[in-house]
Amino acid sequence: MVCATKWPGLRIELLAPAWNLVSSQAALRSCASSHAACGRLSHVICAGDHLLKVRELMSLRSSSVGDARLEDSPQRRPLIELADLTKTFFMGEVQVHALRGVFLRIHKGELISIMGPSGSGKSTLMNIIGCLDQPTSGRYILDGQDISRLKDDALAEIRNRKIGFVFQNYNLLARTSALDNVELPLVYAGVRNRRRKARAALEEVGLADRLDHRPSELSGGQQQRVAIARALVNDPDIILADEPTGNLDSKSGREIVAIMQQLNREKGLTVVFVTHDRSIALHTERIIHLIDGQITDEELVAEPIGVTIETAV
Numbered sequence: 544m545v546c547a548t549k550w551p552g553l554r555i556e557l558l559a560p561a562w563n564l565v566s567s568q569a570a571l572r573s574c575a576s577s578h579a580a581c582g583r584l585s586h587v588i589c590a591g592d593h594l595l596k597v598r599e600l601m602s603l604r605s606s607s608v609g610d611a612r613l614e615d616s617p618q619r620r621p622l623i624e625l626a627d628l629t630k631t632f633f634m635g636e637v638q639v640h641a642l643r644g645v646f647l648r649i650h651k652g653e654l655i656s657i658m659g660p661s662g663s664g665k666s667t668l669m670n671i672i673g674c675l676d677q678p679t680s681g682r683y684i685l686d687g688q689d690i691s692r693l694k695d696d697a698l699a700e701i702r703n704r705k706i707g708f709v710f711q712n713y714n715l716l717a718r719t720s721a722l723d724n725v726e727l728p729l730v731y732a733g734v735r736n737r738r739r740k741a742r743a744a745l746e747e748v749g750l751a752d753r754l755d756h757r758p759s760e761l762s763g764g765q766q767q768r769v770a771i772a773r774a775l776v777n778d779p780d781i782i783l784a785d786e787p788t789g790n791l792d793s794k795s796g797r798e799i800v801a802i803m804q805q806l807n808r809e810k811g812l813t814v815v816f817v818t819h820d821r822s823i824a825l826h827t828e829r830i831i832h833l834i835d836g837q838i839t840d841e842e843l844v845a846e847p848i849g850v851t852i853e854t855a856v
């Protein structure tokens with residue numbers, strides 16, 4: 544707050560942990576530098592115009608999420624808002640603190656990645672964002688609704704309506720065609736015109752000519768595309784992908800990223816994916832770094848690497 548009066552128009556951005564709110568890179572750079580000068584940020588790195596990296600965001604958090612929300616206009620309200628989120632697993636006598644106070648805001652239409660060492664809590668975070676699991680404490684507001692304490696049934700309903708998942712191991716049914724795999728969520732949801740919708744989703748990921756192939760008759764990259772089609776078929780708002788390129792060679796990995804970018808750009812889907820590969824993360828607009836259950840760093844990628852399915856080769 545020390546510098547807020549100098550930049551009244553940027554007060555929310557300075558207080559909020561979500562740097563994507565800031566109206567321009569130049570504005571953020573000047574404010575961050577100023578905060579650094581005031582001792583609020585100890586370290587600001589600007590690497591040309593391409594990458595702005597702000598360290599020690601933790602010092603800015605100051606549990607101000609509530610204040611910032613009050614000042615958000617409806618258009619700027621985050622789609623996903625996590626405030627002081629924790630997750631503790633109880634293994635007999637032992638407690639595992641998988642998430643230890645996560646603050647994160649994600650806006651509609653963002654394409655972001657999460658990076659961090661093994662065991663840092665990435666999958667735990669994705670599972671909570673995706674309503675597969677509940678936090679131990681803290682708040683999770685999804686599209687304006689506090690869902691932190693909802694029961695399983697209510698969470699499942701939100702998950703089916705809003706969220707599509709993609710996993711590292713594809714999780715396809717082995718003896719079932721691509722078309723039937725993609726149709727499955729529609730069967731559970733009792734939706735009509737299933738064939739047509741499943742076919743359209745497979746066409747969207749470039750697999751119109753592989754509808755009847757079983758997973759064993761497809762490459763890894765193609766299997767992951769089937770998994771993306773399955774995630775898309777219910778028309779979700781958010782795609783969550785936990786290391787979608789982890790099992791793939793670099794060319795197939797780029798193809799998957801190209802599809803994610805295309806879905807984000809053309810359908811306005813909010814896409815969050817976990818990756819260990821920095822060269823993959825640089826295709827997204829923002830990189831969240833998670834260490835030991837906490838967000839330690841965020842990077843804005845001013846010019847995410849663009850890739851199309853044709854250029855992914």
Ligand SMILES: Nc1ncnc2c1ncn2[C@@H]1O[C@H](COP(=O)(O)OP(=O)(O)OP(=O)(O)O)[C@@H](O)[C@H]1O
Nearest residue numbers: 632634639641659660661662663664665666667668
């Ligand atoms: N169901 C569970 N029960 C107990 N501990 C768990 C459970 N799920 C995760 N953990 C623990 O929580 C911590 C975070 O796990 P998580 O799977 O979220 O890490 P990760 O960042 O996704 O790792 P990786 O990169 O290896 O996938 C780890 O110490 C893990 O052992």
Ligand SMILES: [Mg+2]
Nearest residue numbers: 665666667785
């Ligand atoms: Mg994981």
